Amino acid sequence: MPPEERTTTAPPPPPASGRRARWRVAEHTRASCTTVVANTLCTLLLVLLLVAGVVLFVVWLSLRPHRPRFAVVSFTVGLIGRFGSSNKRTINILQNVSGIIKPSRMTLLLGPPSSGKSTLMRALTGKLDKNLKVSGDITYCGHTFSEFYPERTSAYVSQYDLHNAEMTVRETLDFSGRCLGIGARYDMLAELARRERNAGIKPDPEIDAFMKATAVQGHKTNITTDVTLKALGLDICADIIIGDEMIRGISGGQRKRVTTGEMLTGPAQALFMDEISTGLDSSSTFEIVKYIGHLVHVMNETVMISLLQPPPETYNLFDDIILLSEGYIVYHGPRENILEFFENAGFRCPERKGIADFLQEVTSKKDQQQYWYHDQERYRTKMPSGTISDGTKFLGALTFSLITILFNGFAELQLTIKKLPVFYKHRDFLFFPAWTFGVANILLKVPVSLVEAAVWVVLTYYVMGFAPSAGRFFRQFIAFFVTHQMAMAMFRFLGAILKTMVVANTFGMFVLLIVFIFGGFLISRNDIKPWWIWGYWASPMMYSQQAISINEFLASRWAIILNDVNGNLDAKKACAVALKLHRKYLKKIQGKKP
Ligand SMILES: Nc1ncnc2c1ncn2[C@@H]1O[C@H](COP(=O)(O)OP(=O)(O)OP(=O)(O)O)[C@@H](O)[C@H]1O
């Protein structure tokens, strides 16, 4: 078909009147207007959302704490405890931990696993878990955490390596340097140069060159990063990605160094490094610690490093040692004095033993005994029992308890005398029969004696190491209760008959002296002359002394008397041996007889 024909076959436009055409134009204009308005509105909405997002982000940024720089000189650490969350069990992680860490000193934190090293470091950098209950103070130059921003002043190098796997080593260190706020130090250097000029100081050319190099602006990487990379031996892998379990990157030991370097590029003046040697060989550890040591001494920084097993040459780089054990600080002081400290406590480091290993083992219960060097003295502080000389110590402890209980009754003397005038008045006016006053006084003192004896026995019985038996514990308690009652009755009686304080005090002390002398401890019964043995039988202390001594020494642990620690044979054993020899001798003689 020819094209002309096709054109002619298309339906012709309907003839439109002028009104309908105008309506169509209006319709078309309205539709396009609506589209334009809708588009504009959408764009506006998007822009608004974007602006709101930016504003919110800026507000959030401005509300975040601004962190000024703060110089560290020293700080003190207080007590830290913990409340368990789910089962409400309380674990004390650090107990009564206190100390001062000085700048320009590198401190080694040593301690067995779970002794609280990481917790102490986290506490010092204000990074403790929220579920831990903390008490005490941590101050930097006397300022508490609420007065400044510890994140800027101190840096905690975690024992775990957490990094962006895709970033290279150099990028990671650069990023941390910039984020931590050092940047290019051009302004700082300009100010320094001005001050030096004014003061007429000529800077050391090498240091000056280094400082100028660190201040160069516009470069992608900072010279501080290069120095840190070199010092940590990371220059060989500077442009390799860090990697993780899925992406192969640098080695574990190198990752550990990146964790350390990340914080070293920052401006923090106090560095707390947790087990930075894990995965490193001893020579790398030595090099890193040596570099940090230079930083500490040149830049006046404060550094605490925890290492599990530092090699001897690394150990010798430290100025101070903190030894933690089961949440307590066992030693905190100069490295040079630590062996002397333990030697005074009875533990000696063998000649060929590494000091750090010795320190780890001497604080552990199972390894400690091998280092005890006092052969004559017992290793444990428990009061030994079994020999006659041990017995005299226990007898002394018992007598001390008895004297304390007797003295406690002395207060009754003054109390009685104070009450006498009122009692006489009431008695003379026939308020009550006199015996009722006496009985009330006796009965009211029973609970006092019970409490007094209970407190004493509970506090001392197991601490002093008396026979570990519940029956003996209660018998001692009863003996002390009765003794206290006796002491109060005696002093009440003296108060009642002596009536005035001065006479009662003088005479009371004299009576106490007599009671002691005849009590059977100061002078033994066999040494008392027959003409004053009545004093022995009349002394109430003697009965108490007998009761508590029998109670203790009839315990089974005293049944087999051992040799004295000095090698002296006890009497019982000596007799047995003598009898045996005697019988042998008799047999021999009888055998020789015809
Ligand atoms: N947030 C916490 N919640 C519960 N227990 C905790 C918490 N922090 C620490 N602990 C407990 O405190 C104790 C000391 O932990 P910490 O990590 O300080 O020991 P460490 O000396 O660093 O040990 P390691 O040498 O193994 O790293 C551990 O028994 C640990 O379980």
Ligand SMILES: [Mg+2]
């Ligand atoms: Mg730890």
